[in-house]
Every structure is written in C-alpha cells, then in structure tokens.
Amino acid sequence: MNERKKAPGDELRQAGRVERFHLGLDSLGPGEKRHLHELMVDHGPGNGKIMLLPIDQGLEHGPSDFIVNPPAGDLEFQLSLAEEAGFSGVACHIGLAERYFRKYAGRVPLVLKLNGKTAILPEDRPFAPLDAGVEEAVRLGADAVGYTLYVGSPLEAEDIAQFSRVRQEARRFGLPIIMWAYPRGPFVESRGGGRDSLAMVDYAARLANELGATLCKINLPRPPKGKGYDAQSPFKDYNAYLDISEIDALRMVIRSAGRTGVLVSGGSRLTDQELLDKTRLCLEAGVDGLIFGRNIWQRKYEDALRLSREIRAMMQKFTAA
Amino acid sequence: MNERKKAPGDELRQAGRVERFHLGLDSLGPGEKRHLHELMVDHGPGNGKIMLLPIDQGLEHGPSDFIVNPPAGDLEFQLSLAEEAGFSGVACHIGLAERYFRKYAGRVPLVLKLNGKTAILPEDRPFAPLDAGVEEAVRLGADAVGYTLYVGSPLEAEDIAQFSRVRQEARRFGLPIIMWAYPRGPFVESRGGGRDSLAMVDYAARLANELGATLCKINLPRPPKGKGYDAQSPFKDYNAYLDISEIDALRMVIRSAGRTGVLVSGGSRLTDQELLDKTRLCLEAGVDGLIFGRNIWQRKYEDALRLSREIRAMMQKFTAA
Amino acid sequence: MNERKKAPGDELRQAGRVERFHLGLDSLGPGEKRHLHELMVDHGPGNGKIMLLPIDQGLEHGPSDFIVNPPAGDLEFQLSLAEEAGFSGVACHIGLAERYFRKYAGRVPLVLKLNGKTAILPEDRPFAPLDAGVEEAVRLGADAVGYTLYVGSPLEAEDIAQFSRVRQEARRFGLPIIMWAYPRGPFVESRGGGRDSLAMVDYAARLANELGATLCKINLPRPPKGKGYDAQSPFKDYNAYLDISEIDALRMVIRSAGRTGVLVSGGSRLTDQELLDKTRLCLEAGVDGLIFGRNIWQRKYEDALRLSREIRAMMQKFTAA
Amino acid sequence: MNERKKAPGDELRQAGRVERFHLGLDSLGPGEKRHLHELMVDHGPGNGKIMLLPIDQGLEHGPSDFIVNPPAGDLEFQLSLAEEAGFSGVACHIGLAERYFRKYAGRVPLVLKLNGKTAILPEDRPFAPLDAGVEEAVRLGADAVGYTLYVGSPLEAEDIAQFSRVRQEARRFGLPIIMWAYPRGPFVESRGGGRDSLAMVDYAARLANELGATLCKINLPRPPKGKGYDAQSPFKDYNAYLDISEIDALRMVIRSAGRTGVLVSGGSRLTDQELLDKTRLCLEAGVDGLIFGRNIWQRKYEDALRLSREIRAMMQKFTAA
Amino acid sequence: MNERKKAPGDELRQAGRVERFHLGLDSLGPGEKRHLHELMVDHGPGNGKIMLLPIDQGLEHGPSDFIVNPPAGDLEFQLSLAEEAGFSGVACHIGLAERYFRKYAGRVPLVLKLNGKTAILPEDRPFAPLDAGVEEAVRLGADAVGYTLYVGSPLEAEDIAQFSRVRQEARRFGLPIIMWAYPRGPFVESRGGGRDSLAMVDYAARLANELGATLCKINLPRPPKGKGYDAQSPFKDYNAYLDISEIDALRMVIRSAGRTGVLVSGGSRLTDQELLDKTRLCLEAGVDGLIFGRNIWQRKYEDALRLSREIRAMMQKFTAA
Numbered sequence A, B, C, D, E: 001m002n003e004r005k006k007a008p009g010d011e012l013r014q015a016g017r018v019e020r021f022h023l024g025l026d027s028l029g030p031g032e033k034r035h036l037h038e039l040m041v042d043h044g045p046g047n048g049k050i051m052l053l054p055i056d057q058g059l060e061h062g063p064s065d066f067i068v069n070p071p072a073g074d075l076e077f078q079l080s081l082a083e084e085a086g087f088s089g090v091a092c093h094i095g096l097a098e099r100y101f102r103k104y105a106g107r108v109p110l111v112l113k114l115n116g117k118t119a120i121l122p123e124d125r126p127f128a129p130l131d132a133g134v135e136e137a138v139r140l141g142a143d144a145v146g147y148t149l150y151v152g153s154p155l156e157a158e159d160i161a162q163f164s165r166v167r168q169e170a171r172r173f174g175l176p177i178i179m180w181a182y183p184r185g186p187f188v189e190s191r192g193g194g195r196d197s198l199a200m201v202d203y204a205a206r207l208a209n210e211l212g213a214t215l216c217k218i219n220l221p222r223p224p225k226g227k228g229y230d231a232q233s234p235f236k237d238y239n240a241y242l243d244i245s246e247i248d249a250l251r252m253v254i255r256s257a258g259r260t261g262v263l264v265s266g267g268s269r270l271t272d273q274e275l276l277d278k279t280r281l282c283l284e285a286g287v288d289g290l291i292f293g294r295n296i297w298q299r300k301y302e303d304a305l306r307l308s309r310e311i312r313a314m315m316q317k318f319t320a321a
Helices: A010-014 A030-042 A075-085 A094-104 A134-140 A156-173 A186-190 A198-211 A236-241 A246-256 A272-285 A301-317 B010-014 B030-042 B075-085 B094-104 B134-140 B156-172 B186-190 B198-211 B236-241 B246-256 B272-285 B301-317 C010-014 C030-042 C075-085 C094-104 C134-140 C156-172 C186-190 C198-211 C236-241 C246-256 C272-285 C301-317 D010-014 D030-042 D075-085 D094-104 D134-140 D156-172 D186-190 D198-211 D236-241 D246-256 D272-285 D301-317 E010-014 E030-042 E075-085 E094-104 E134-140 E156-173 E186-190 E198-211 E236-241 E246-256 E272-285 E301-317
Strands: A050-054 A089-092 A110-113 A144-151 A177-183 A215-218 A261-265 A289-291 B050-054 B089-092 B110-113 B144-151 B177-183 B215-218 B261-265 B289-291 C050-054 C089-092 C110-113 C144-151 C177-183 C215-218 C261-265 C289-291 D050-054 D089-092 D110-113 D144-151 D177-183 D215-218 D261-265 D289-291 E050-054 E089-092 E110-113 E144-151 E177-183 E215-218 E261-265 E289-291
Touching: A030 A050, A030 A144, A050 A075, A050 A110, A050 A261, A050 A301, A075 A089, A075 A094, A075 A301, A094 A110, A094 A134, A094 B198, A110 A134, A134 A144, A134 A156, A144 A156, A144 A198, A156 A177, A156 A198, A177 A198, A198 A215, A198 A236, A198 A246, A198 E094, A246 A261, A246 A272, A272 A301, A289 A301, B030 B050, B030 B144, B050 B075, B050 B110, B050 B261, B050 B301, B075 B089, B075 B094, B075 B301, B094 B110, B094 B134, B094 C198, B110 B134, B134 B144, B134 B156, B144 B156, B144 B198, B156 B177, B156 B198, B177 B198, B198 B215, B198 B236, B198 B246, B246 B261, B246 B272, B272 B301, B289 B301, C030 C050, C030 C144, C050 C075, C050 C110, C050 C261, C050 C301, C075 C089, C075 C094, C075 C301, C094 C110, C094 C134, C094 D198, C110 C134, C134 C144, C134 C156, C144 C156, C144 C198, C156 C177, C156 C198, C177 C198, C198 C215, C198 C236, C198 C246, C246 C261, C246 C272, C272 C301, C289 C301, D030 D050, D030 D144, D050 D075, D050 D110, D050 D261, D050 D301, D075 D089, D075 D094, D075 D301, D094 D110, D094 D134, D094 E198, D110 D134, D134 D144, D134 D156, D144 D156, D144 D198, D156 D177, D156 D198, D177 D198, D198 D215, D198 D236, D198 D246, D246 D261, D246 D272, D272 D301, D289 D301, E030 E050, E030 E144, E050 E075, E050 E110, E050 E261, E050 E301, E075 E089, E075 E094, E075 E301, E094 E110, E094 E134, E110 E134, E134 E144, E134 E156, E144 E156, E144 E198, E156 E177, E156 E198, E177 E198, E198 E215, E198 E236, E198 E246, E246 E261, E246 E272, E272 E301, E289 E301
Parallel strands: A050 A089, A050 A289, A089 A110, A110 A144, A144 A177, A177 A215, A215 A261, A261 A289, B050 B089, B050 B289, B089 B110, B110 B144, B144 B177, B177 B215, B215 B261, B261 B289, C050 C089, C050 C289, C089 C110, C110 C144, C144 C177, C177 C215, C215 C261, C261 C289, D050 D089, D050 D289, D089 D110, D110 D144, D144 D177, D177 D215, D215 D261, D261 D289, E050 E089, E050 E289, E089 E110, E110 E144, E144 E177, E177 E215, E215 E261, E261 E289
Antiparallel strands: none
16 A cells, blocks of 8 residues: 555556556546546555445345345445455445445545435336435545446436436546446347346446446346347347357457446355456456455455455456566 | 533433434534434433424325314414423424414424425325425524435435435535435335335335435334245345344334434324333334324323323433443 | 505504404515505405405416406406405416506506416316416516415426425515415315315315415315215215315315415306305305405406405405404 | 607507507517517518518428428528518528528518427427527527417426526517417317317417417417317307307407417418408408418519518508508 | 638638538638638548548447447547548547547547437437537537437427527537437338438438538438328428439438538448449538448448548549539
8 A cells, every 4th residue: 555646557557567457547637547546556456456345235225135244234344344355445325425434534435326226116217316416425535426327228318318417527526437337127128138148238338438437337248148139139240249258248348348447246146256256257358346245245244354355366466467 | 401502422422311322423514413402402302312293294194184183283282282291393394384483483493394295196106396495494493304205106216316405405504304214106015015014114214324314204114914025026035034023123124224313103093002112112122213293193282291291201211221 | 545554463453453364474574464465454355354356267268268258358357347346456477467467556466376277188187387487476566476286186296396486486575475276186086075175175275384375275165075085085084074064164174274364266157146155154264365256257347346346345344353 | 661760659659650559569668669669660561560471381391391482491582582572570490590690680670489399290299399599589689589389288388387488588688579379289179179260279369468478470260160169168158159250250369369469370372362361351350460481482482572562562551540 | 731720611612622512601600610610621621521430339329330340449440540531520429539539639620429329229219318518528629519319209309409408508619510310210200201211301401400500410311112101291292202313312401401511421331332422422412521430430440541531532522613
C-alpha cells in the first residue's frame, strides 16, 4: 500500500507492475483517475486489478441471502472483511453506506450503488429505480457509483435514459461509474438466447462501452444454447461460436467492452476451488477485476477472509509479464 | 419530562436508562438526532422507546373507521389523548396537521405523513402519491415525516424513486423519515407468501434499511403459510422457519432492519389484554417502539387513556437491565 | 354589504350574526381569511354562508347544457345574475374568466376553476388535467381556486399528486382552495356503492379534509343501496345506516369534512320548490354553503334572479340562534 | 394596407369598417391586440376578417398531398401566394418557418404551428406532441401560434395539460393562440356522433372558449346523423336539431365559441364554386375568418391566386352594414 | 484541404466548385454554417458533399456486426480509416467518443449520436432514448449531433417531443442536427407499405424537413409493393408511382426534404460494385451525401480504405457542371 500518490496508468506501466489495463485510463478525466487510483492501487491487489465486495443483495434478493450466514446481514461483516483481506472496496446502497461507512472511511473505498429493486416482482419488466443520487455519493466520499441496467428489458428505454442522466452527473463530479450490465427480461430469453448467453453478455459489454460506463460488471458468458439462433435472428452470427471455450467467450466479451473495464461477478454459491478456478480463468482472459459477493460473505468470517486472501494473491500474480 | 436538553444515545446509555438502541443514532446527523430526542426522550416513555399515535386511517380506510367511536374523527381526540397519556407524537396528513396542530405545537410532536391513498381501488397496483412536501413538514414544526412504501407492488419502482426524493429532501432538512414498510400487491400474495408472512415483513424491514429510512413501521410477521415456498421460490430458505415462534420471527425482522429503528403497528382491533401482550412481546423482541392507532382511538376516550398509560408504563420498564 | 373590513370568524361570532362556522377559520392564514371574507361577508348572504354560482359545465358537459336556455352560454348571464342576486361569487375556467370578468372585477368574486375535462370519454379512468395555474388566479384577482378530484378513480394517485401541487401553490399565495370532491369511476360503482352513496360521499369529504382543501363541494349523500355492502367490503360498517335520513346522512358527511367547509351542489334540474327544500335541508344540516349551477342558470334570467334571491334570503335566516 | 398603426377594435368599429368582431378584442392584452392587428388589419382582407393559408399538411398527411401539385411542396409557393393574394398570414411548422420565412418577414405574417403528428398511426389515441416552443415563435417574429387539440381523444387529459402550458407561455409573450379544435378518436365516433357532427364541433368550439384560445379553427358542423343520440347520451339534447340548416348549425357553434374567434377550415378538395359558396355561408354565419389550405394550394399557382383574390374580395364585403 | 476559412454556400457557388446545395445553407445560423464547413469543405470530398462513417451499430445491432471483421469493433479502425480516406466525419455514441476521439480531435470531425437502443426488443414500439446531451457534444468538440426518430412508431409522439427538445438545444449551441429518419413499427408495415417503401421514406424526409433537421439520413426508397395501397389509404396517391424508377423515387424524396439535406445510408452488405453503383445513383439524384457504415467497416482495413477512396473520388466529380 506504499504506492500512494502514484496515478494508475503510465506510471504503473512504466514500473512494469501492471500487465495491461483493459480500461482506457488515458481517456478519463483527472477526477475519475484519482478515484480509480483508490480502487486499483491504494486498495485491493494494488497492481491495477480491482477486487470488489458487493453487498446489495439485501435489496435485490432480500434478507434470505443472509440465512446461511446471519452475521453477514450486518455491513460490519463486509467492511471489516474488506479491510482485513484487502479488497478494493465495498459496494452497497445508501441506507447501509450512511449508517456503517463512517467508521471505515478512508480505509475501505465505497462504491455507492444508486439503483435497485426487490425480487418480489416477476422479471417481465425489470427496471431498477434510483434510490440515491450522485451528489450523495460525493457527500459520502464514495470512489465510484454503481448502476444496474437491464439490457433488453421492455423498460430498456427508461433505463438507458436514467443511466444517461446518472452518467452525466457522475462525469460532472469526476466519479467513475460501474454498470451492472445485466441482460434480463422476456425478450432476452425468447430472442436473445438467455441472460448468460454469449450473445447477450457480449451485447451488455458493448452497451456499457457505447453508453460510457467506466467499468461494467458482467456474468461469465455461456456459448449459445442448443442448435443456436435461427436464420432470422439478429444474433445468428453467434452460431459460429457454438463450441467456443469459456475463456475465449470471455475474451470476446472483454473485446466488446472496448476501453470500459470488465469486472466478472461471482453469481451463486461455488466451492472454494471452483471460485479460485473461476478467478484464474477470468484473470487469464484479461479482466480488470472481480466482484464476488455471496461467494465470499455467505462463508463464515474466517473462511471468507482466507479465501479472499487467496483470490487477492492470485490477482497480484497477474502483473507485468 | 425533565430530561430536556439531553441527547438520545450516549448519554442515555451512560445513564443506564436505556436497554439498547436498535436504531443507529450514532450514524445520524445532528438535525435527525435533535428531532428524535423529542420522540424518544422529551415525549413518550422517555427512555428511548417511541410510542406513536397514528391517525391517517381517515384517508387510508375512510371515515368508516370512526363509526365505532365518532369523536375520534376529530383530531382533537388524538391530540388531547397524546398529550394526556404521554405519547411520543401523533402521525397525520397535512389537512389535519394544518387545522388542528397549532394548539398542541410544542406539547405533542408531529409526524407529518406525506403520502396516502383511499381504499376504494382494489390493491392490484398499490401506490400512495405525495399529498404534502417535506418543506411543509418543516414549516409546521414536525419532528419527522412518514412515508408508505408498498414493497413488491407492480408500481414498486415508482415508489422507490418517490421515496428516494423524499428521503433526500428530509436529509437536507435534518428530519427523520419513518417508512410505513408494507408488502402489498398481487405478487406479494402469489409469490411472497402474503403481506404479513415472515419473508415479506423481513424483506420490508431490510428494504427500509437499504433505502435509508430512519425508522420503519411493520406488522408482526407470521411464519410461512402451509407447507412453505416451493423449490424455485426466491424465498424458499424461509422454509427453515416454518415453526418459528412469534417473538423469534420478530427478532429476525429487527435484525434485518439493521440500524433502522423498528416500530410495530397495532393492526385491527384487539382486546386490552391482547394489546398488552402484543406490546410485551414486541418489547421483549427489542423493538424501538409501537405505533398503535385504531386499537387506541377506536376506544372511548377514558378507556383509550387508561390503556395508553398502561402501555407506556410497560414500555418504561424496558430500560437498562 | 356594509360589513366590509370585518374579518369572518371571531367578529361575526361575537356579533351573533353567525350561527356557526363549520370550516376552521382559525386555522387559516391571513391571505385565505382575507379572501374568504369576500365570499362569506362582503358578498353572498353576508352571514358567513357561501352561495356560489358555478359555470364550468360548458367544459364538463359541453354546450348542450345551454340548449334549454341559450343566453346562459354567455358568462355575462351568470355575472350579471351573480351581482344582481347577491351571490358570493362565480366559478369558471380561465377562458371565460379572462374574457368576461374584468367588467365585474371587485363586484363579483371569482373562483378560478383550474382543471376539467369533456364528457366525450367514458368514465372508466376519470381525471381532470390542469388548464390554468394558481398564479393566473392571483393575476386575475380571484378569491379562490377550484379543483376537481375524482376520488376512487383508477387515476386517483395522479389526481392526489396534482391536487397536492396545486394546494401547495395556493397556500403560497394565500388563496383558498375548493375541492370538487367527486367519487367517480368503475370501482366507486362496483365496490363503493355508487358515486352518491353515503360511504363514497363521506369518504370524499374526509379526503378533502385530510388533503387540506379549504372547502369542498359534494353531492347530497344517499343511504347504501339494496341490502348494503357484503361482509368483506371495506365499507361494510355503513350497513348500520341503511335507513339513515337524508339530513342525518349529510350531517355525517359534514362531520367527516372536519374543519374543511362543505358546499352542496345542486345537481341536475329540480323544480323551484324542490330546490328550496334542498336548500333548507342543507342549511339545517349545517353546511357552509351551496353551489347551484344548472338549477339556477337553466332558468330564464328573471326566474333565476327571483329564485336566487329566495335562496339567499333563506340562507340569511341561518344566522345566530 | 394604409390602416397601419390603427388598432383593431374600437377604431374599426368607429370607422364603420367592421361589421362586428366575434372575438373579444377588448379582453385581450396589448401584445395580443398588436399581433392580431397584423392578421386583421395590416394583412388579409383588412376589415378585421382573417384569411389564413395553412401549410402543415406535409406533416399531418405527408408529402402525398403535394402529388397533385408538386410545386406546393416548397413553402415559396405558399409565401409568394400569400403575399400576392393578400392573405392574413401563413401557418406552418418550425422546419419550414426557419428555412423559408426570413425572405418574407414583415411582408407575410407567420403563424407558427407548435404541435403535430403523422398520419401513419391509426387514430385510436390521437395526440400531437410539441415540435417547437412559444419562445421560438417569438424569436421568428410570428404573430400567433397554432396548437392542435384532439377533443375527446383518450389522451385528452395530456392534450389539455399541454395546451395549458403553451397558452400560459403565449400569454406571457403576448402572442395570440389559435386552437385547431378537432374532435377525434374512437369515443367521438362511438359516443359523440362523429368528428364533424354538430355536437362535437359545438363542443370543440366551447372547449376553445373555456380553455382560453384566442381563435379556434373548426370544421363546418353537420346535423346529427340518422335518428340522433339515444336517451342516455350526454348529447341527446342535440336531437332537437336533426334538421338544422348548415348556416344555423354554424351560428350555434360560433355562439359556443363565445369571445374566442372562429376560423372555418376548408377540408378536402372542392370546386371553385363550392369553395366560394362555403366562404359566403361562413361569412353570413359570422365567422371571423377562413383557413383554407389544400383547397388553395392544390391548385396551380395562377388558379390559386385568382381564387384567393375572389375569396378575399368576398370577405371584404362583409364590413359594416 | 486548403479551402479552410471559406464558408460553404455563396463562396463555393461563386467558385463554381459546387454543383448545387440541396440543403438550405442560407437559412442556417452562423454556428451551424461554421460546423457544416468542417463536414462539407474542410473534410470529406471538399466540394460540399458529405461522406460520413457511422459506427453506432455496436449499440443498435450489438457486437455481432463485428464478427465478420473484429478489428472494426475498436473505434481506432474507423477513426484511422476516416482520416486516411478523407471522410467528412465519424458518427458514434458518447462512450466511444469520450474514449477514442481525443487523439483525432481536429483531424476527423465528430457527429455525436445522441440516442439509441438495442436490437433485443421486438420492433413493436420502437423508441430510442437519449444516452447523451447536446452540451456533451459541445464539450467534446463535435460538429453535429445525430438523432434517430422512428417515424410512425406507436411512440412517435414521445419521439417528436424528445427530438424537439434536442433540436432546440442544438440550435442554442449552433450545432447542426442530423435526423436518422426511419419509418418503423407495426403501422409502417400494416398501413404504410413497409419501412423502405416510397411513401414511408418520402414521409420521413418531409418530417425531417417539417421538424427542422439540418440533414436527414434515409434509406433508398422502393416503389409501393404489390398492387399498391387500397382506396381508403392515406397513401393511395402513391399508387401513381408503382413503376417509378429508383432514381426518380429518390429525387421525389429529396424534393420532400426541402432545404433539409439528404444523406443516403448504405444498409446491409453490398459488393464493391453495387456500392459504387448505389453511390452514383444517389449522386445523380442529387443527394447531399452518403453515410455508409457496415458496407465500409465490415471490410478489411485496406479494402475499406481503397473503396472509400473510390467513393470519395466519385463524389468529388459531382461538382459544378
């Protein structure tokens, strides 16, 4: 943690500490770079890779996610873990941030998640309304804001417009914006091949790129299901990739993200080994970071701490060739 | 009432007068603490517990709620009762507040309820529009604002967005915000297990926590109905609690509320003994307060006064162990 | 008209000229009191009772309402009549107010009706959009604004929110606001017992009270139809009033209006005697005023003048016991 | 054109040059009068009658309206014709106004049409969104703005609200507003008797009056179709006019417009003689002007010029008796 | 490129270098002319013709468009190509513009595309929300903004209103606005003859003209399908053009665009010869420019460069007769 004051980008590359930056640091303004420095150098693995701990599931899934490990329902769990294990930061909603973050301010970076919804409604028209504003993130000392965009939702137009307003405000304050880029809704299933299909995740990454997200959070893409898209489908060209490997699919998605950084999410519960394997695959594919939530904090504190340190250590190896 | 000038929190804890504060007073700004002092120390039981008298049913249910006790249709009834019995405050809508509150200003704290709707429409798309603004609450000298959010409603997105705007304005003026956190609508019934089910009330408490309510008002949760959720349900983990006790269910909900305070509502009419039993159960579970409406003012004035004093006395016992 | 300069309220009560004020004058700000003085003392019966002449039917029903008496299609008819017969004021929309009112300014008070709609659409989603603003009422020298709220409409939420914005602006300018409180829409019929049922009119009066209308305009309530509400109905308690008398039903509604004044509308065409009987019944029940439109101006000018004077004389008798 | 500097209204009446003004000039502000002077005195027939040339059909119907006379697709055609034939002005949308009007500025008054839509959509929910603002009309030196309101449309509420905002802004800048008052949509057909029925056109004129349009544009009304409205219809009183003459129907509509001026539109293509007959009928009924579009510019330039001059000459005869 | 400092319009015409300008340069403000100078004279063919390279397909179609030529997924490909081949500019969305454009600023003009959507949703209610603002285009140094309007969409009203707000802001900053004028949606198919039918493309061009676009982008129109429109169709007059030639159809559309410039899009993949033939046809018809995307960058860089130069050379021949 003694690299403080160095800016990510040229310096790190000169120093040979960074393998490569996927995200386009040179195109960012000074505020965004300064805040990314917190996530990429001063905290986390420290070599430019980002390791985020998300805890927005209490809103997105409800408190049932904590049944397996009740202490995780209290943000102290994640904040303490983040500090001890050396995460790049914690992502949560306004209610938690206002109540728990002060104690860790300066020690654990905050990503303020700005929109969300419950899991009670069926997913026929997914849309996450704003529950906080960018100015509030500034007031709280957050180093980035998070936004969930449901790519392909019947309310996609409202979502893009809302994201655009948030992005413009984030730019005004020099805050990075991380898009939770989630293909979702009935047309993603019926026309797109499913939420985690290569075509949909690839589209989501490109959307984050086109709309100006600093970073995006995606799921691992899966090759097209069954015999692929039919001849009229706008996604039929993906039929050429029916047997693509997992890592090549991810590389394709990273390329579509362009200079927008890519963070891969953990998804539902894996074993330790599976999670480490996933981590390695993502790093080898060239991701900018990982954002594992339930896979970390649904474990007992000591287990979570040990596993987080293993992941962090693995991430640190992906530095200059 | 001679604790005036003391701040709730450290002082009370030092003095051994407060068993524990569930809500996170230390994370609140000075304005919010100053207003909570009115509700928690200067009025009501005085030991940090909150005892609110809500009278928004004239809007939510219509004047039929007053048929059993017509004098209760006049806010004088509730204000006089609140003063005489020592409630923490009265919660009502703008029309009543503007017409009746001046006489009691300084003697009975006001919680201005900011949104509401009638009972004429079926509950397929519940949403309560704003009928007053936070600035009006400030102008009237209110010590908190109230907001009903219908968790899981098809209009949940509009509701969360509206709440967020209100919350931000309340923060700007240093006013506490109490969320009437009500699971409601067709999906709460068809997917969630019903409005008072443990899963739904638990979710509502967590939502209040995630969205930054200072306090939330909830109903007593009930264990899952019948044989529980099916295997695909997002709430299937609650099947582990099919035989949970009433008090343990409430404790679970309080934990999900995090540092957001929990007030339990009275619901429809109970006997005196039932109400006192409910009060004790809630206090033993560790709630921050009670908000009983119809169960108080659907009684004759003298009965209501006597019962309120019994409840208040019971609340005062839940002080420092 | 020589009471000019006296404020309604205490003075009138001291002078023994006013039986009682239903509406809560003491809770109003100076601007609202000053404007009500025009309607309650300087014009109309002069004893605190209000006698308004509404002419918004050209918008609400269309010009067919003037077929029976074409001269009434010109606002000169109503303004001249209002001055000659001594009405408290005339209520109309912006187009008429801007074109005809200047000539009568200072002689006949104006209530600017701010929202309305045509009768062409079926009433499945009734909602009256704003066609003018409160500032325009101020500029025109109006002494009050009028607003139609369709209680129980599927668009009730939009309506309450719109009313709230108008009310707040009216407060800002010290203008009284009169709510045309109309239960309307499919659920009022299917669930509420019909638009003029006691339960619905009672609810409308309470809504005006809760939402902060200065005065409300209601129809005469009718006892529940047939054998009453079923056991699951939120309005089942009204079954106790299946045989309530017309005057007692109205008294019940007035009580639900609290400190919001009550004006009873005339409805469709009655005979002279029926209208006078209705007037007496309303006054005996304790209304604050009457707002008869078609029943006045669908008569020939001289007939309308004579009848209006009879009504005014009857209203003047309802002064100090 | 040497009446320049005289105000329409008193002066014209004193001079005996004007038969009568239907629209209420005395109730207008100085800005509106000044602009109407351009349309009523300085241009057009010059005796207070208005003769407008509308060219918004390229948007409303599409360019197919120009197939019969391609040169009319270029606004030069209409502007040149308007100047040579002495029209009161030309009405068009922002795109044409910005590109062609500068050359004719000061010589041909401009009415900037502010809203419109294409003919591609079926007319089940007609609504014309704004495509320009009132301030743009001011900047371009327009002497009035035009607005299409679809009376009785399922989107009537949105339309009235949008009109109200435009009207308020037009008032602020002293610009007259001309309402294209068009009954339209499924309920106009199923409940109202059809878009050109007497009841609907009468309603539209009254609506323009109630909502504060300076002038309205209507179609010639037709007596009720078939055996008239049924007994429950809100328009049943029009059954008394099943055999009304065309001129009497128009007079009825003009009366309903009150002090809002009435312009009659030309509709689809007529012969020269039919158009002159229609002109005479309208003038004899007392309209304030004519607004003929396709009937003028779907003719060859020389034919259009000759016919326009005949119409203008006929209009000039309708001066002081 | 040595014409720098000359304004397009009079000078070019005097110099005999420009055959004719379709778009109305004389009616534009100084800012718009200054920016068009970049596109028409300083870059591209240099003789007033515009040759744009659009790269918004990553949003509109998704990254599958890059499968055939992966390097094109990186904006470096298009920017480098645009500079080397001498395009008038590149059109892309905010995310790409912010990340890649700085390097080429001043060398390749930027058209910032302001709205877009994905291809995941079916096209039953097409609407492209804003993903960036006009002020951002100014900040980035763009020489024009682009906007997609779906003519005839069920959401046409929202689209026209949104375009109007953007256009007004573009005017305020002196930026040209290019409308992607696309007939789209179920009614375009069922009532209009299809998205590329002569009637629909003709309407789109007129709409761009009426709504004030500086330039519009259209597809090549096709004569009416089958036996044409039926007798009730608003487009039946196009039946007269069932056998119109491709070039005459385009000329008709250009005429409907009036003084709004016309750019023809490339559409899906053609052979080199087909593309050159299309280019020649468009130029002979008198278009103001071409906007070919996939047909350029779905080729290998060297092929794209060679073909672009051939197109540019052909465009330069269409100068002063």
